[in-house]
Amino acid sequence: MTAKPLTGRLPIARLGFYIVCIVLVGVMWQVTNYVNSRPYPTAPESQPEMDKAVDAYENINNLLITLGTGLLGAMGFLLTSKPRQHYRLREMWPAILSAVFVGLSLYFGYISYQNVEFVLLNSVGTLDIDLVQLPKTAHFYTLLLGVFFFADFVMQDLAKAD
C-alpha cells in the first residue's frame, strides 16, 4: 500500500500548518503572560554573586541555543538529502514534533534572556525568581523533548535504510 504523496495534500496541509501556528502562538502568549506575572519578593544578592550567576546562565543559554540550532540543521540535512517522496506523513511526525519542540526551546531561551536583561536593568539583584527560572527550565526540557523525537526520527530513518 502506498501513501498519498505530501504534495497532493498541500492546501489542507498548509491550512493545518497555519492553524497549528496560530494556536501555538496563542498558547505561548498565555504562557509568557503567566511567567511574566509571577510574583517575586527578593532580597538582592551582592554584586560578585550576581555576576557569577549571570555568567553561569549565559554559558548554559549559549550551549542550549547552539544545540537547538544544530539539531534543526541536522533535521534539515536529513530531510533534504533524500528524494522528496521518501517520507510518508506518518513517518514525519517525530521530525515535526522535534522541530516544534526545538522552536519552543529557542523561544523560551529568548524569554529567559529577555527576563535576565529585565533583572539586570531593574536591579532586581537575583536570578532566583520564577521570571527567569521558569523559562530557563522550559528551555532545557523542550530541547530534551526535541532531541528525543529527533532520535526517534533518526532510528526510523536508519531502519528504513536497512
Place this chain on the structure above:
Amino acid sequence: MKTQRLLPVLELALCCLFLFPGLLRSQMPQRPGRLNVTSEPAGATVTIDNRQMSRPTPFTFVLSPGQHSVNVRGKDQAGKDMSCTASLNIAAGAAKSIHCTARGWDPPVR
C-alpha cells in the same frame, strides 16, 4: 479553492501576531517596586508572601507589582516578642517604607 483564498489571510494574521510591536511590549514584565523595611531594634526577621527573606531589617527588598503580605518578627528592647503584619499593594516602579516597633507599624500601614 476556498482554502487557497484563506491561506493569505492566515499568513497575514500570523505575521501580525509575531510582528506587532505594541503586543510584543505587553509581553515584558512590569517594573518592580521597592519596599524598605526597618524595625526598632534592627535585626528582625522579614517574611514576604510566606517566604522568609535572607536579610534582616533594615533592608530594601525588591517586589513585583501587586499585593504582598509582609510580616516582621523579632525581639523588642525589653526582650519581648514583637510582630507586625500587613498586606501592601506595591505599584510598578514605586518605593515604600515601613517601620515596625513593639507597638506595631509606625506610622500605621494601610
